[in-house]
Amino acid sequence: MGQERPNDEERPESRDLGVYGCSPPHSPRLGPNRFSVFAGDPNPKLTIKRCKRKRIQACNDQRTATAAIGVMAILGFFCLVNWFMLSRLHEGRVWLRRGLSNNPKLVSAQNEERQKFEKPKRKYNGTYGRMLSLAAHALAEQNKLEPKELWQEPKEQASAWKPCADQRSWTPDDGKNGYIMVTANGGINQQRVAVCNIVVVARLLNAALVIPKFMLSDVWTDASQFGDIYQEDHFMEYLSPDIRIVTELPEELQSLDLEEIGSVVTDIEVMKEAKPDFYMTHILPILLKNRVIHFVGFGNRLAFDPLPFELQRLRCRCNFHALNFVPRIQETAALLVRRLRDSGSYYLALHLRFEIDMVAHSLCYFGGGETEQKELDSYRQKHFPSLSTLTKKKKFRSADVLRTEGLCPLTPEEAVLMLAALGFNRETRVFVAGANIYGGSKRLAVLTSLYPNLVTKEKLLTESELQPFKNFSSQLAALDFIACAAADAFAMTDSGSQLSSLVSGYRIYYGGGKMPTIRPNKRRLSDILLKNSTIEWNVFERRVRKAIRQTKHVFARPNGRSVYRYPRCKECMCHA
Structure with a gap:
């Protein structure tokens, strides 16, 4: 019945060859067909050999593909495991951090343990004996010439900016919306800024401005009012094309209890550097309702940006043109400057902001x-x-951290080391602005030991010449302001000081590129000074000069910065 077919069992090649496209010439089941590669082949043995080679190559390709897929699978597995382990580690750190934050003792212990292995940081001890000795030796070298840039600005770039805040392109306001009063706080320089800011607010709100008043400060202890320092008539006349200014409120408003009717606005109610929208939204309705607003304090309560072009220009016009010191101050300051120039040489003004309030x-x-x-x-x-x-109540940054971050005012010792490193020779006439230096004559002696021609207004003016200004710190500060503004070079020791800020801006506005200002980067200077026990003088000199040189670039006012300090902007100055 059923005959065995051994040939069918003994031809595995036939199936394999069929798979790879080489069917046998005569299938025992189907026989020859038109798709067979052997059909009509005159040399079937050679064809079989070729098919075997193709089969071997195909096997190798398949193994290679399988191996590649396997490697990729292994790599994918490892990546997945790695991701899982890292995520678990991150969760553990978060948990640990949360746990430690709730346990300050553990945090403290951890910090102490870490500090054992950290490189100890240099700490400030307040003494510069070694450096002062090196400075004295360097200044004693008679043949050493001063660097030319000490008394110069980058003239070509600086002189391209010309004052033009006096130009106007609007008509006067009638001030019909009411009256604005201000009682400005702080010293003379903070008050000056407040006055110019309130002038802008008055124009913004179309209000008449009452001549500003100054608040008596327990720090400055000066009862001087606006008319004791600035020329009221010039102020009113010069700004008359911009705003309406009156000396007092009209009679019908003088009897009002401003606090009771809600017309008194303090610094607590006005955010620092408030934008014009704030005044239009919150202040104008009160002004329209009560006809009068009284700002008390008004320290830095108007933003520098954004502000319309003409309002910003009005700000500059007020500061650089409308606020003139009274003749008594101008005449005494002119006498001071003449005596500073008696020797016929240049003089350097140094604003040593080291009074006890700042300290x-x-x-x-x-x-x-x-x-x-x-x-x-x-x-x-x-x-x-x-x-x-x-x-x-609150933990502040340590004094060492504050110093390394450049947040401490320069001491007299640090200031004199800076001057010596910059190359000012020993014979330089140095005028020190500022009153009642913390530490007194003992601290100033460090300055005079290196710069014997160091003077103050108290040394250059007689007792009778200073008498009218006794007990009036703001008026004395006005003398310093003029002497610093007129100096051949001006050096500040604290860039946050309002006097330094206003003087440097005044020198830019009127200097014509010939009045250099030294603005130390206190963070960089602190880093240099902390090496005072090991650094060599030539290295110290080179690093200080590089740090100061980088601050002398001429640039336009950055957005949001003070036009009083950086008047190089289209609103205040015109660029040729």
Whole structure:
């Protein structure tokens, strides 16, 4: 019945060859067909050999593909495991961080353990004996010439900017919306900024401005009013094309209780550097309702940007043109400047902002030990009670951190080292602006030991010439302002000082590219000074000069920065 077919079992090649496209010439089942590669082949043995080679090559290709897929699978598996492990590690760190944050003792212990292996940081000890000795030796070299750039600005770029804030392109406002009063706080320089800001607000709100008043400060202890420092008539006349200015409120408004009707606005109610929209939205309705607004304080309560072009120009016009000192101050300041130039040489003005109020408010350490700390704590409690209370409730950055971040005012020792490193020779006439330097004559002696021609207004003016200004710190500061503004070179020690800021801006506006200002980068300078126990003088000199040179670039006012300090902008100055 059923015959065996051994040939069918013994031809595995036949199936394999069929798979790879080489069918046998005569299939025992189907026989020859038109798709067979052997059909009509005159040399079937050669064809079979070729098919075998193709089959071997195909097997190799298949193995290679399988191996590649396997490698990719293994790599994918490892990536997945790696991702899983990293995510678990991150979750563990988050958990650990949360746990530590709730346990300050563990945090402290961890920090102490880490600090054992860290490189110890240099700390400020308030002494510069070695560096001062090196400076004295360097200044004693008679044949050493001063660098030319000490008394120069990059003239070509700087002289391309010309004052033009006096130009107007609008008609006067009638001030029909009401009256604005201001009682400005702070010293003379903060008050000057407040006056120019309130002039802009008056124009913005179409209000008449009452001649500003100045608040008596327990720090400055000066009862001077606007007319004691600035020429009222010139102020009113010069700004008459811009705003309406009156000396007092009309009679019908003088009897009003401004606080009761809600017309008194303090600094607490106005955000710092408020934008014009704030005044239009919140202040104008009160003004229209009550006919009068009284701003109390008004320290930095108007933003620099965004502000319409003409309002920004009005700000500059007020500062650089409308605020002229009274003749008494101008005449005494002119006498001071003449005596500074008596020798016929250049003079350098140094604003050494190192009065006790600045020293106490900075929260820095200046090498005076426990006595200094107690004295400054006591001063803060009396004059800065909010800051004093805050220091007891909140942990502030340490004095060392503040110093490395450039947040401490330069000491007299640091200032004189900077001047010596810049190359000012020993015979330079140095005028020191500022009153009552913290540490007194002992601290100033460091300056005079290196620069014997160092003077103050108290040395250059007689007792009778200074008498009219006694007990009037703002008027004395006005003398310093003029002497610094007229100097051949001006050096500041704290860029946050309003006097330094206003003087540097005044020198830019009127200097014509011939009045250089030295603005130290205190962060970089601090880093250099902390190496005072090891650094060599030539290295110190080179690094200080490089740091100062980088601050002398001529550039337009950055957005949001003060036009009083950076008047190189289209609103204040015209670029040729």
